[in-house]
Amino acid sequence: MLRASSQGEGFDANLQAVVQADLDSGTKNSQLLRQLTECTIEMRWDDLAEYREEAVKQLRAQGAVDALAVASGFNGITRVADATGIPIDHYEDELGRQIRQSTGIDAFDYEAKSARYG
Amino acid sequence: MYSNTDLPIRPEMRESHQVVWGQIGKTGSYWSGRDRVSIVHEARASLECALCLQRKDALSPNAVSGDHDSPTDLASPVVDLIHRIRTDPARFTKSVFEDFCSSHSIGQYVELISVVACSVVVDTFHASLGLELPALAEGDATEPRGEEPALVEDAGAWLPLAQHEQSRTDLGFRRVPNILRAMGSVPSAVTLFFTCFRHHYSMMGVPLDLAQSQTEFIASRVSALNQCFY
Numbered sequence: 415m416l417r418a419s420s421q422g423e424g425f426d427a428n429l430q431a432v433v434q435a436d437l438d439s440g441t442k443n444s445q446l447l448r449q450l451t452e453c454t455i456e457m458r459w460d461d462l463a464e465y466r467e468e469a470v471k472q473l474r475a476q477g478a479v480d481a482l483a484v485a486s487g488f489n490g491i492t493r494v495a496d497a498t499g500i501p502i503d504h505y506e507d508e509l510g511r512q513i514r515q516s517t518g519i520d521a522f523d524y525e526a527k528s529a530r531y532g
Numbered sequence: 533m534y535s536n537t538d539l540p541i542r543p544e545m546r547e548s549h550q551v552v553w554g555q556i557g558k559t560g561s562y563w564s565g566r567d568r569v570s571i572v573h574e575a576r577a578s579l580e581c582a583l584c585l586q587r588k589d590a591l592s593p594n595a596v597s598g599d600h601d602s603p604t605d606l607a608s609p610v611v612d613l614i615h616r617i618r619t620d621p622a623r624f625t626k627s628v629f630e631d632f633c634s635s636h637s638i639g640q641y642v643e644l645i646s647v648v649a650c651s652v653v654v655d656t657f658h659a660s661l662g663l664e665l666p667a668l669a670e671g672d673a674t675e676p677r678g679e680e681p682a683l684v685e686d687a688g689a690w691l692p693l694a695q696h697e698q699s700r701t702d703l704g705f706r707r708v709p710n711i712l713r714a715m716g717s718v719p720s721a722v723t724l725f726f727t728c729f730r731h732h733y734s735m736m737g738v739p740l741d742l743a744q745s746q747t748e749f750i751a752s753r754v755s756a757l758n759q760c761f762y
Contacts, residue, residue, distance in 0.1 A: 416752050419744035427745055433756050441749045451750050454660045455757045457579070463662055476540050477741040482660040483545065484740070484750045487732020490653035491711060492760035494725065496621040497645045499629065499690030500710040502761065528625040532594035 416441075443472055447481060454485040499524055533666050534658075541661075544738075545731040549657075549666075552650050552728040557669045561679040561720050562639040563647070565672030570604040571614055571644060572651040572668055577603045578615035593623050609635055610644070617648050622759030629690050638691050639678065639718050646721035650728045657732075684716050692717055 420427035420440065427440050438444055450469055453462035469478035533550050534541040556572060559565045578584050581601040587593040593616065602611045613632050616624055633641055655665050684692035687710070694716020696708055715721045734740045734747050742750075755761070 416745060416748035419748045423743055423745050427749070429752075439745075439749050441745045442743060443746065444749065447746055447750055448753060451753045452757065454656060455754055457659070459659055459662070462660060466660075466662070470539075474741065479539050479541060479661070480740040480742050481746070481750060483542075483657060483732045484742070484747050485754055486653050486657035486660055487729050488751045488754035489656045489758070490649040490725070491729055492755055492758040493617050493621045493649045493652055494645060494714055495711055496624045496758070496760050497617050497629070498642075498714040499626055500693065500714045501688040503709045524626060527623075528627060531592045531623045531625050532627055 450481050451485045548727050549654050557671045559672045559674040559676050560643050562643045562676050568647050569668045569671035570606050571647045574604050574614045575618045575648050575651045578618040584615050584619040593620055626690050642715045642718040643721045646725045649725055653728050682717055682719055
Protein backbone atom coordinates (compact mmCIF):
# COMPACT_ATOMS: atom_id res chain seq x y z
CA MET A 415 0.00 0.00 0.00
CA LEU A 416 2.88 2.37 0.81
CA ARG A 417 4.51 1.75 -2.54
CA ALA A 418 1.27 2.13 -4.45
CA SER A 419 0.32 5.34 -2.66
CA SER A 420 3.77 6.86 -3.13
CA GLN A 421 3.71 6.06 -6.84
CA GLY A 422 0.34 7.76 -6.98
CA GLU A 423 2.01 10.83 -5.49
CA GLY A 424 4.87 10.78 -7.97
CA PHE A 425 7.70 9.05 -6.12
CA ASP A 426 8.86 5.58 -5.14
CA ALA A 427 8.86 5.05 -1.39
CA ASN A 428 11.78 3.13 0.04
CA LEU A 429 10.00 0.24 1.72
CA GLN A 430 13.12 -0.76 3.62
CA ALA A 431 12.71 2.43 5.67
CA VAL A 432 9.74 0.80 7.37
CA VAL A 433 12.06 -1.62 9.14
CA GLN A 434 15.36 0.32 9.08
CA ALA A 435 15.43 3.52 11.12
CA ASP A 436 18.45 5.00 9.34
CA LEU A 437 16.75 5.04 5.95
CA ASP A 438 14.49 7.73 4.57
CA SER A 439 11.22 6.43 3.14
CA GLY A 440 10.95 9.43 0.83
CA THR A 441 7.58 10.27 2.35
CA LYS A 442 7.16 13.90 3.37
CA ASN A 443 7.93 14.47 7.08
CA SER A 444 9.16 10.89 7.23
CA GLN A 445 11.45 11.26 10.26
CA LEU A 446 8.91 13.19 12.29
CA LEU A 447 6.21 10.64 11.48
CA ARG A 448 8.63 7.89 12.49
CA GLN A 449 9.27 9.53 15.86
CA LEU A 450 5.59 10.14 16.51
CA THR A 451 4.78 6.56 15.68
CA GLU A 452 7.58 4.99 17.69
CA CYS A 453 6.87 7.07 20.79
CA THR A 454 3.19 6.16 20.54
CA ILE A 455 3.67 2.43 20.15
CA GLU A 456 6.50 2.26 22.69
CA MET A 457 4.44 4.38 25.11
CA ARG A 458 7.18 6.98 25.56
CA TRP A 459 4.67 9.68 26.43
CA ASP A 460 7.14 12.32 27.64
CA ASP A 461 9.12 12.08 24.42
CA LEU A 462 5.93 12.07 22.43
CA ALA A 463 4.82 15.39 23.96
CA GLU A 464 7.83 17.09 22.34
CA TYR A 465 7.29 15.48 18.95
CA ARG A 466 3.60 16.28 19.12
CA GLU A 467 4.41 19.97 19.46
CA GLU A 468 6.76 19.74 16.52
CA ALA A 469 4.11 17.90 14.53
CA VAL A 470 1.60 20.66 15.16
CA LYS A 471 4.12 23.09 13.65
CA GLN A 472 5.01 20.97 10.63
CA LEU A 473 1.72 19.19 9.90
CA ARG A 474 -0.69 21.66 11.54
CA ALA A 475 -2.84 20.54 14.43
CA GLN A 476 -5.22 18.41 12.38
CA GLY A 477 -2.39 16.64 10.61
CA ALA A 478 -0.70 15.90 13.95
CA VAL A 479 -3.92 14.51 15.42
CA ASP A 480 -4.57 12.45 12.31
CA ALA A 481 -1.05 10.97 12.42
CA LEU A 482 -1.59 9.91 16.03
CA ALA A 483 -5.00 8.54 15.09
CA VAL A 484 -3.49 6.32 12.40
CA ALA A 485 -0.83 5.02 14.78
CA SER A 486 -3.42 4.34 17.50
CA GLY A 487 -5.76 2.59 15.11
CA PHE A 488 -3.10 0.29 13.77
CA ASN A 489 -1.92 -0.47 17.30
CA GLY A 490 -5.33 -2.08 17.72
CA ILE A 491 -5.82 -3.74 14.35
CA THR A 492 -2.44 -5.46 14.43
CA ARG A 493 -3.66 -7.27 17.52
CA VAL A 494 -6.70 -8.55 15.65
CA ALA A 495 -4.40 -9.90 12.96
CA ASP A 496 -1.96 -11.46 15.43
CA ALA A 497 -4.72 -13.10 17.45
CA THR A 498 -6.55 -14.67 14.53
CA GLY A 499 -3.72 -16.05 12.44
CA ILE A 500 -5.14 -14.66 9.23
CA PRO A 501 -3.12 -15.37 6.12
CA ILE A 502 -1.65 -12.63 3.99
CA ASP A 503 -3.90 -11.29 1.27
CA HIS A 504 -2.16 -12.54 -1.84
CA TYR A 505 -2.98 -10.02 -4.48
CA GLU A 506 -1.50 -11.75 -7.47
CA ASP A 507 -0.16 -8.79 -9.31
CA GLU A 508 3.41 -7.73 -10.03
CA LEU A 509 3.39 -4.94 -7.46
CA GLY A 510 2.24 -7.26 -4.70
CA ARG A 511 4.91 -9.80 -5.63
CA GLN A 512 7.65 -7.16 -5.50
CA ILE A 513 6.48 -5.85 -2.13
CA ARG A 514 6.35 -9.31 -0.57
CA GLN A 515 9.88 -9.98 -1.78
CA SER A 516 11.39 -6.67 -0.72
CA THR A 517 9.89 -6.73 2.76
CA GLY A 518 10.55 -10.42 3.40
CA ILE A 519 6.88 -11.13 4.02
CA ASP A 520 7.07 -14.23 1.84
CA ALA A 521 9.34 -15.78 4.44
CA PHE A 522 6.78 -15.34 7.21
CA ASP A 523 5.43 -18.54 8.69
CA TYR A 524 3.06 -18.90 11.66
CA GLU A 525 4.42 -22.37 12.33
CA ALA A 526 7.95 -21.00 12.64
CA LYS A 527 6.65 -18.47 15.13
CA SER A 528 5.01 -21.23 17.12
CA ALA A 529 8.17 -23.34 17.03
CA ARG A 530 10.17 -20.42 18.35
CA TYR A 531 7.89 -19.21 21.12
CA GLY A 532 5.69 -22.21 21.87
CA MET B 533 -14.66 12.03 25.74
CA TYR B 534 -11.94 14.36 24.39
CA SER B 535 -13.58 17.38 26.02
CA ASN B 536 -10.42 18.58 27.75
CA THR B 537 -8.13 19.19 24.79
CA ASP B 538 -7.65 22.06 22.38
CA LEU B 539 -6.44 19.67 19.69
CA PRO B 540 -8.93 19.16 16.84
CA ILE B 541 -10.48 15.74 17.35
CA ARG B 542 -12.67 14.95 14.39
CA PRO B 543 -16.34 14.89 15.46
CA GLU B 544 -16.99 11.57 13.74
CA MET B 545 -14.11 9.96 15.63
CA ARG B 546 -15.25 11.42 18.94
CA GLU B 547 -18.74 10.11 18.28
CA SER B 548 -17.64 6.63 17.21
CA HIS B 549 -15.40 6.25 20.25
CA GLN B 550 -18.24 7.29 22.52
CA VAL B 551 -20.52 4.77 20.85
CA VAL B 552 -17.96 1.99 21.25
CA TRP B 553 -17.28 2.89 24.87
CA GLY B 554 -20.98 2.72 25.61
CA GLN B 555 -21.31 -0.57 23.72
CA ILE B 556 -18.51 -2.18 25.69
CA GLY B 557 -20.55 -1.67 28.86
CA LYS B 558 -23.52 -3.48 27.36
CA THR B 559 -23.82 -7.24 27.32
CA GLY B 560 -22.49 -8.69 24.10
CA SER B 561 -23.10 -12.04 22.47
CA TYR B 562 -20.61 -13.98 24.59
CA TRP B 563 -19.64 -11.77 27.55
CA SER B 564 -21.71 -9.69 29.91
CA GLY B 565 -21.22 -5.94 29.91
CA ARG B 566 -19.63 -6.28 33.33
CA ASP B 567 -17.13 -8.77 31.96
CA ARG B 568 -16.41 -6.59 28.93
CA VAL B 569 -15.64 -3.65 31.20
CA SER B 570 -13.41 -5.95 33.26
CA ILE B 571 -11.63 -6.97 30.05
CA VAL B 572 -10.72 -3.32 29.45
CA HIS B 573 -9.57 -2.87 33.06
CA GLU B 574 -7.49 -6.01 32.70
CA ALA B 575 -5.92 -4.79 29.46
CA ARG B 576 -4.91 -1.58 31.19
CA ALA B 577 -3.52 -3.40 34.22
CA SER B 578 -1.42 -5.68 32.00
CA LEU B 579 0.87 -2.77 31.18
CA GLU B 580 2.08 -2.76 34.81
CA CYS B 581 1.92 -6.52 35.35
CA ALA B 582 5.17 -7.96 36.78
CA LEU B 583 4.69 -11.33 35.05
CA CYS B 584 4.16 -9.65 31.69
CA LEU B 585 7.30 -7.55 32.18
CA GLN B 586 9.30 -10.70 33.00
CA ARG B 587 7.91 -12.43 29.95
CA LYS B 588 8.84 -9.50 27.70
CA ASP B 589 12.45 -9.95 28.81
CA ALA B 590 12.45 -13.72 28.29
CA LEU B 591 13.46 -15.45 25.07
CA SER B 592 10.01 -16.99 24.97
CA PRO B 593 6.99 -15.76 26.94
CA ASN B 594 6.17 -19.37 27.76
CA ALA B 595 9.50 -19.77 29.57
CA VAL B 596 8.13 -17.73 32.48
CA SER B 597 5.22 -18.93 34.55
CA GLY B 598 3.37 -17.34 37.43
CA ASP B 599 0.31 -15.28 38.20
CA HIS B 600 -0.66 -12.04 36.53
CA ASP B 601 -1.34 -8.89 38.53
CA SER B 602 -5.07 -8.78 38.04
CA PRO B 603 -7.55 -6.19 39.29
CA THR B 604 -10.63 -8.17 38.19
CA ASP B 605 -12.40 -11.42 39.00
CA LEU B 606 -12.03 -12.79 35.48
CA ALA B 607 -10.86 -16.42 35.29
CA SER B 608 -7.12 -16.93 34.94
CA PRO B 609 -7.18 -18.20 31.30
CA VAL B 610 -9.12 -15.08 30.37
CA VAL B 611 -6.69 -12.85 32.22
CA ASP B 612 -3.73 -14.56 30.58
CA LEU B 613 -5.19 -14.13 27.10
CA ILE B 614 -5.90 -10.43 27.66
CA HIS B 615 -2.43 -9.74 29.04
CA ARG B 616 -0.71 -11.58 26.20
CA ILE B 617 -2.56 -9.82 23.42
CA ARG B 618 -2.16 -6.42 25.06
CA THR B 619 1.51 -6.64 26.03
CA ASP B 620 3.16 -9.06 23.62
CA PRO B 621 1.20 -9.48 20.38
CA ALA B 622 4.33 -10.20 18.36
CA ARG B 623 4.84 -13.49 20.20
CA PHE B 624 1.21 -14.50 20.33
CA THR B 625 1.03 -17.99 18.86
CA LYS B 626 -1.55 -20.52 17.80
CA SER B 627 -0.98 -22.53 20.97
CA VAL B 628 -2.35 -19.63 23.04
CA PHE B 629 -5.46 -19.58 20.88
CA GLU B 630 -5.86 -23.36 21.12
CA ASP B 631 -5.33 -23.43 24.88
CA PHE B 632 -7.97 -20.80 25.41
CA CYS B 633 -10.46 -22.46 23.07
CA SER B 634 -10.05 -25.79 24.85
CA SER B 635 -12.10 -24.29 27.69
CA HIS B 636 -13.93 -21.41 25.99
CA SER B 637 -15.85 -20.96 22.75
CA ILE B 638 -14.53 -19.31 19.61
CA GLY B 639 -17.30 -16.77 20.08
CA GLN B 640 -15.90 -15.81 23.48
CA TYR B 641 -12.42 -15.63 22.01
CA VAL B 642 -13.40 -13.40 19.11
CA GLU B 643 -15.49 -11.02 21.18
CA LEU B 644 -12.72 -10.69 23.75
CA ILE B 645 -10.18 -9.86 21.04
CA SER B 646 -12.51 -7.23 19.65
CA VAL B 647 -12.98 -5.57 23.04
CA VAL B 648 -9.25 -5.62 23.79
CA ALA B 649 -8.43 -4.21 20.36
CA CYS B 650 -10.97 -1.40 20.84
CA SER B 651 -9.46 -0.55 24.21
CA VAL B 652 -6.01 -0.46 22.64
CA VAL B 653 -7.20 1.99 19.99
CA VAL B 654 -9.06 4.30 22.37
CA ASP B 655 -6.47 4.22 25.15
CA THR B 656 -3.52 4.67 22.80
CA PHE B 657 -5.19 7.63 21.14
CA HIS B 658 -5.95 9.28 24.48
CA ALA B 659 -2.45 8.75 25.78
CA SER B 660 -0.88 9.95 22.54
CA LEU B 661 -2.78 13.22 22.92
CA GLY B 662 -1.64 13.57 26.52
CA LEU B 663 -5.13 12.89 27.88
CA GLU B 664 -6.29 10.84 30.84
CA LEU B 665 -7.73 7.47 29.86
CA PRO B 666 -11.53 7.55 29.67
CA ALA B 667 -13.53 6.10 32.53
CA LEU B 668 -15.90 3.19 32.05
CA ALA B 669 -19.33 2.64 33.50
CA GLU B 670 -19.88 -0.42 35.66
CA GLY B 671 -21.26 -2.59 32.88
CA ASP B 672 -24.48 -4.50 32.39
CA ALA B 673 -24.72 -7.75 34.39
CA THR B 674 -27.19 -9.39 32.00
CA GLU B 675 -26.02 -12.79 30.83
CA PRO B 676 -24.99 -13.07 27.14
CA ARG B 677 -27.23 -15.12 24.90
CA GLY B 678 -25.03 -15.82 21.91
CA GLU B 679 -25.93 -14.86 18.37
CA GLU B 680 -27.06 -16.46 15.15
CA PRO B 681 -24.36 -18.64 13.55
CA ALA B 682 -22.44 -16.64 10.98
CA LEU B 683 -21.62 -17.83 7.49
CA VAL B 684 -17.95 -18.67 7.77
CA GLU B 685 -15.40 -20.79 5.97
CA ASP B 686 -11.98 -22.29 6.53
CA ALA B 687 -9.59 -19.93 4.76
CA GLY B 688 -6.29 -20.86 6.36
CA ALA B 689 -6.57 -18.78 9.53
CA TRP B 690 -6.64 -20.19 13.06
CA LEU B 691 -10.38 -19.73 13.14
CA PRO B 692 -13.10 -19.65 10.51
CA LEU B 693 -13.30 -16.42 8.50
CA ALA B 694 -16.42 -14.71 7.23
CA GLN B 695 -17.34 -15.75 3.75
CA HIS B 696 -16.34 -13.09 1.24
CA GLU B 697 -19.88 -12.15 0.38
CA GLN B 698 -20.73 -11.76 4.09
CA SER B 699 -17.92 -9.29 4.75
CA ARG B 700 -18.56 -5.62 5.22
CA THR B 701 -18.16 -3.72 2.00
CA ASP B 702 -18.96 -0.25 3.34
CA LEU B 703 -15.50 0.48 4.70
CA GLY B 704 -13.90 1.58 1.48
CA PHE B 705 -11.53 -1.27 0.75
CA ARG B 706 -11.20 -2.05 -2.93
CA ARG B 707 -11.02 -5.75 -2.12
CA VAL B 708 -12.20 -7.51 1.02
CA PRO B 709 -9.01 -8.16 2.96
CA ASN B 710 -8.73 -10.99 5.45
CA ILE B 711 -8.58 -8.54 8.36
CA LEU B 712 -12.22 -7.70 7.66
CA ARG B 713 -13.12 -11.39 7.67
CA ALA B 714 -11.03 -12.32 10.72
CA MET B 715 -13.71 -11.91 13.39
CA GLY B 716 -16.51 -13.06 11.10
CA SER B 717 -17.61 -15.77 13.54
CA VAL B 718 -19.09 -12.97 15.65
CA PRO B 719 -20.57 -10.23 13.45
CA SER B 720 -21.23 -7.99 16.46
CA ALA B 721 -17.51 -8.11 17.28
CA VAL B 722 -16.70 -7.02 13.72
CA THR B 723 -19.12 -4.13 14.02
CA LEU B 724 -17.74 -3.08 17.41
CA PHE B 725 -14.13 -3.02 16.27
CA PHE B 726 -14.65 -1.38 12.90
CA THR B 727 -16.94 1.26 14.38
CA CYS B 728 -13.95 2.11 16.54
CA PHE B 729 -11.31 1.80 13.83
CA ARG B 730 -12.85 3.21 10.69
CA HIS B 731 -11.97 6.86 11.37
CA HIS B 732 -8.35 5.95 12.01
CA TYR B 733 -7.57 5.17 8.42
CA SER B 734 -8.18 7.00 5.19
CA MET B 735 -10.81 4.71 3.81
CA MET B 736 -13.70 5.84 1.65
CA GLY B 737 -15.25 9.00 2.98
CA VAL B 738 -12.80 9.36 5.85
CA PRO B 739 -10.74 12.52 5.46
CA LEU B 740 -7.26 12.83 6.96
CA ASP B 741 -4.90 15.80 6.72
CA LEU B 742 -2.12 13.51 5.59
CA ALA B 743 -0.97 12.32 2.21
CA GLN B 744 -1.87 8.69 1.58
CA SER B 745 1.83 7.77 1.59
CA GLN B 746 2.21 9.36 5.04
CA THR B 747 -0.74 7.33 6.32
CA GLU B 748 0.68 4.14 4.86
CA PHE B 749 4.13 4.85 6.26
CA ILE B 750 2.73 5.23 9.80
CA ALA B 751 0.61 2.11 9.43
CA SER B 752 3.54 0.11 8.11
CA ARG B 753 5.82 1.34 10.87
CA VAL B 754 3.27 0.30 13.54
CA SER B 755 3.06 -3.14 11.97
CA ALA B 756 6.85 -3.41 12.03
CA LEU B 757 7.08 -2.27 15.65
CA ASN B 758 4.43 -4.76 16.68
CA GLN B 759 6.12 -7.37 14.46
CA CYS B 760 2.84 -7.94 12.71
CA PHE B 761 3.41 -9.04 9.13
CA TYR B 762 -0.13 -8.15 8.22
